[in-house]
Each structure stands twice: as C-alpha cells, then as structure tokens.
Amino acid sequence: MSLQPSILWIILGGMLVTSIPRILPFMIIRKLNLPEPVLKWLGYVPICILTALIVESTLKVPSHGITSINLTVILAIIPTCMIAIWRKSLLLTVIVGIITMAIIRFLLG
C-alpha cells in the first residue's frame, strides 16, 4: 500500500484534465439556447464518434513509421458486426466479440 508522490500528482492532474471536458458543456449549455443547426450537428456526433472509436482500434500508428491496419481486429469486427445486426443485443455482441477474438488469436498463434 504505497503512494508515490509523483503518481499522486499524475492522478490529481489527470483528474483535473479529464473532468474539464466532461463538465464544461454541462455547465455552459444550461445557460444558453443552442440554435437549431448546432443541435442538428450534435445529433450526428454519436454515429461519428462511435465509428471513430471502432476505426481507432483497427489502426496501429508506430512512433516512427506509417499507419498500418490491424487485421486481427478487422477479422474480429466482421462476425461481431453480424451478430449485432442479427440479434441487436449489446451483451451478446460483447460476448461473441471476446470469444471470436480469442479464437482468432489462438488460430493465428
């Protein structure tokens, strides 16, 4: 049970910088009426950001070199996508995704 001072500073600094983007919109948007185009724009954010997070996991960017595609992740995404479309269940998709990934890694060694 140790707490190094440097780690404590990292945790406190991390807390501050992760809190700001989370609470700032909640504090500001209460005060103003957002115009219709902005609300419409916000309506597109969910689809875009979910896509971005999925694509992010398929890309590998080494510190020196060019972007490469993580084929293992792409291979696992395909059945995961199919089960999500077929059953429309969050939990089932996650379970099938984990199992698929484990199988792919086992097969590819």
Added chain:
Amino acid sequence: MQQAETLKQIAQPSFSDGIKDCIPTLLGYLSIGFAMGIVAVTSHLSILEIGLLAALVYAGASQFIICAMVAVHSPISAIILTTFIVNLRHLLLSATIAPHFKNSSLFKNIGMGLLLTDESFGVTVNKLAKREPITEQWLNGLNLTAYISWVISCLCGGVFGQWVKNPEIFGLDFSLTAMFVALLILQLHSMNPSKLNHYILLIIYMIIMMYGLSFFVSLDLAVIIATVIVSTIGVITDR
C-alpha cells in the same frame, strides 16, 4: 397511437432503470477494468494507486496510457497533457447529452458530467434514438453502476494481476471495440430508415477521414477532428 405516445411520456425512467440499462455494458467494464489492473501492476503501481487512478481519473484509455508512460518514466507534464488530449473527445459527448438536462441544477449537471463515459454516452444516445425519455435519476443509476463496477474491476485486476500476465490472449481487450460496434448498429437500427443511406455515407467518410488523419495527427486527435468535420458534412448534406 396517440395513447401509446402519452404512455411513453408518463413512464419516466427511474434510478433502478438506469442500473438495469447498465447491465449489458458491465461485461465491457469488468473485462477492460480487469485488464487495466493487470497492466497497472506490471507498471509497478500499488493497489492504492490503482484504486485512486480508477476512482479519480475514471477513463479507460487514459489509464492505460498513464500506466504505459509511468513505466517508461515519462515526465509528469507529458503524461497529463496526453491524458487531456485522449479525453478531449468528452467535450463532444458531454455537449450531446447536456441539452437534455437544462432544467437540472448546476450541481446535478456537474455530477452527471463527471461520470460520463463512452459507454454511458452510447447507452444514453441509444435511448434517445428510440425516442424514450431520459431523466437525471436514470442517468445517475447508469453512471454510478458503471463507476462502481469500473473501480472494483480495476482493483480485482490489480490483486489478481500477479497470476495473469497477458490479458490479451483471452480476447478481453476486444470487448470495448465489440461494445462500440453493438452501440453503432443499435443507433442505425433505431434510425428513420429513410435516413439510413445518409448515415452509412457518413460512416464511410469517417473511416476514410480517420485513416487519412492518422498519417498527420495522433489517433486521439483524429477521433475529434474527423467527428467535427463529418458531423458538419452531415448537417450540410441533410435534406
């Protein structure tokens, strides 16, 4: 039809509905949190530090990056700046949810914002896409369940981490991506079918843009820039 609409409006989701709606995402939190704890142990963090990191920073990707940077003795300032960039996308998530809670007090708004995650955002926008009402109590139930599960699973990973050296081989690290896939499909499913083509086009733009941007900026910044650009394209091309 009219009656069904009214009924839907009356049924305001409660705190316990929020807990229930969190359950499908728990496997994601538990497996990633567990992996997080293991990685933290290998970066020589103590159980106390793992617990504080989970409870105070409460951000999956950032916690992994913090551990990686601590392990290679990066300067504190660099670690905090990286954490900031990785989590900057929460501005967009928060801004999407916040307009629905304009009537709640400032204090409650801060509470809801502090516990916002990619997953709780995903569950909330899915509920909105299905035209179901959301309430403060519901979001708090969802958020607190996720928060408690996350902290506990990080601690468990830290405790059991000595025995499981490589969480990757079990495919657990993929649970997050699988969850995002499911949330995206659920979003598209609850969409007005006439808009589906428009959204699929935007998804294709996102994929191209993410790949292209990855050559110039970090992936975390690419997420933000691509989302801002493609959402704008979405508004402009909407008929």
